[in-house]
Amino acid sequence: MTHPTRNIAVLGATGSIGQSTIEVVEASEGRLNVVGISGHSQTEKLCLAAQRVQPDMVVVTDPASNIDTEMLPSGCQLLSGEEQVISLVQHEQVDIVVAAIVGFAGLRGTWAALEKGKTVALANKETLVVGGPLVMKLANDNAAKIIPVDSEHSAVFQALQGAEISQVKRIILTASGGPFLHHTQDQLDAVTVEEALAHPTWQMGPKITVDSATMMNKALEIIEARWLFDVPVEKIDVAIHPQSIVHSLVEFEDGSVMAQMSPPDMKLPIQYALSYPDRWPSPSKKLDLTEAFSCDFLPADTERFPALALGMEVAGQGGTAGAVFNAANETAVAHFLDGRLQFNRIVHACRAILEYHDFDPNPSLEQLTQLDAWARKETIQWIGA
Numbered sequence: 426m427t428h429p430t431r432n433i434a435v436l437g438a439t440g441s442i443g444q445s446t447i448e449v450v451e452a453s454e455g456r457l458n459v460v461g462i463s464g465h466s467q468t469e470k471l472c473l474a475a476q477r478v479q480p481d482m483v484v485v486t487d488p489a490s491n492i493d494t495e496m497l498p499s500g501c502q503l504l505s506g507e508e509q510v511i512s513l514v515q516h517e518q519v520d521i522v523v524a525a526i527v528g529f530a531g532l533r534g535t536w537a538a539l540e541k542g543k544t545v546a547l548a549n550k551e552t553l554v555v556g557g558p559l560v561m562k563l564a565n566d567n568a569a570k571i572i573p574v575d576s577e578h579s580a581v582f583q584a585l586q587g588a589e590i591s592q593v594k595r596i597i598l599t600a601s602g603g604p605f606l607h608h609t610q611d612q613l614d615a616v617t618v619e620e621a622l623a624h625p626t627w628q629m630g631p632k633i634t635v636d637s638a639t640m641m642n643k644a645l646e647i648i649e650a651r652w653l654f655d656v657p658v659e660k661i662d663v664a665i666h667p668q669s670i671v672h673s674l675v676e677f678e679d680g681s682v683m684a685q686m687s688p689p690d691m692k693l694p695i696q697y698a699l700s701y702p703d704r705w706p707s708p709s710k711k712l713d714l715t716e717a718f719s720c721d722f723l724p725a726d727t728e729r730f731p732a733l734a735l736g737m738e739v740a741g742q743g744g745t746a747g748a749v750f751n752a753a754n755e756t757a758v759a760h761f762l763d764g765r766l767q768f769n770r771i772v773h774a775c776r777a778i779l780e781y782h783d784f785d786p787n788p789s790l791e792q793l794t795q796l797d798a799w800a801r802k803e804t805i806q807w808i809g810a
């Protein structure tokens with residue numbers, strides 16, 4: 426049986442989300458056609474991905490990275506440099522852009538796609554953390570859709586189908602709690618890079634894995650949810666759910682709670698963002714309801730994980746707070762991974778730089794870009810590296 430084809434571009438095809446997207450494409454039975462893919466430094470992995478999905482274009486965003494063109498499929502066009510992401514996402518053939526570049530670097534491609542009215546399957550949460558109101562306005566002005574890929578936001582998005590946001594009493598984002606859920610404060614002070622990179626339920630890139638361990642990931646997700654669903658922060662809660670089966674919940678005015686459940690596997694929310702509003706058979710793991718399993722829910726501990734309270738504050742403030750918070754976190758995580766910052770100091774660094782910056786409630790994109798650079802410099806100074 427043939428299916429109508431959706432034409433996609435995959436930004437960050439060499440990463441964890443990017444590779445899962447390639448698997449989703451391969452299992453799609455022709456429903457998905459890849460126009461182009463991008464990668465930054467892992468050029469061999471990029472060529473292997475190109476061999477699997479046969480795109481028309483490949484973009485290497487890091488101009489210093491060499492690529493063996495012999496490894497690319499024949500007829501595939503090679504483009505080099507960060508600005509080429511714009512050529513790819515704005516290509517007339519592209520219907521949907523999978524935004525899976527990590528960090529602030531992901532903003533440019535998403536912005537360019539929304540400017541042209543494309544649908545964005547958004548994995549890069551940092552885009553909404555940095556510029557939520559501007560990004561949502563851009564999407565609205567250009568009749569572009571943003572479909573979340575983050576599993577929590579995908580769950581909320583799914584629970585909201587057929588409902589009005591005005592009927593929502595609370596959005597409850599679930600969190601696995603990461604590898605240090607039961608650590609004492611003293612144990613948290615001594616966390617190593619290796620320990621922080623060993624997530625109990627999810628396989629992800631290094632930055633988001635550290636974010637999960639500090640619970641910064643949930644802080645970023647609170648901010649993401651605030652802008653994506655246009656709900657005040659007072660309506661967003663976090664519950665710890667160590668099994669990562671319930672991906673989030675929506676409580677409605679009448680007390681009904683809708684949850685989305687599936688084993689922890691990003692292929693499902695990626696595919697849903699690409700198939701929306703349809704559903705297709707998926708290559709993701711399935712829940713086996715013939716076997717007993719537990720679904721525990723615990724309150725979040727904001728004392729041991731101060732990132733959560735910080736995320737709520739930043740989501741409530743809006744303006745320039747998200748951009749500064751995000752830049753400080755990205756810089757602090759990079760220093761932690763290099764062994765130059767203690768695990769527990771990541772959150773302190775973010776709070777210090779946030780408190781130090783001149784808050785503006787209505788920044789422009791240019792201002793946010795400048796603030797991103799400023800906050801990175803200040804964080805390095807604060808760390809003393």
Ligand SMILES: NC(=O)c1ccc[n+]([C@@H]2O[C@H](COP(=O)([O-])OP(=O)(O)OC[C@H]3O[C@@H](n4cnc5c(N)ncnc54)[C@H](OP(=O)(O)O)[C@@H]3O)[C@@H](O)[C@H]2O)c1
Pocket residue numbers: 436437438439440441442443463464465466467468486524525526527528530531548549550551574575576627628629630631632633691
């Ligand atoms: N992994 C998950 O399960 C998951 C779940 C929800 C949301 N997310 C979000 O999805 C995004 C990607 O996460 P990930 O875990 O897939 O990260 P990852 O494995 O580290 O992959 C990051 C991707 O971004 C590319 N990249 C890095 N720096 C870049 C730059 N300066 N310019 C252009 N491209 C650059 C990398 O290219 P090279 O590898 O070629 O250098 C790679 O393709 C993040 O925003 C994360 O928060 C991830």
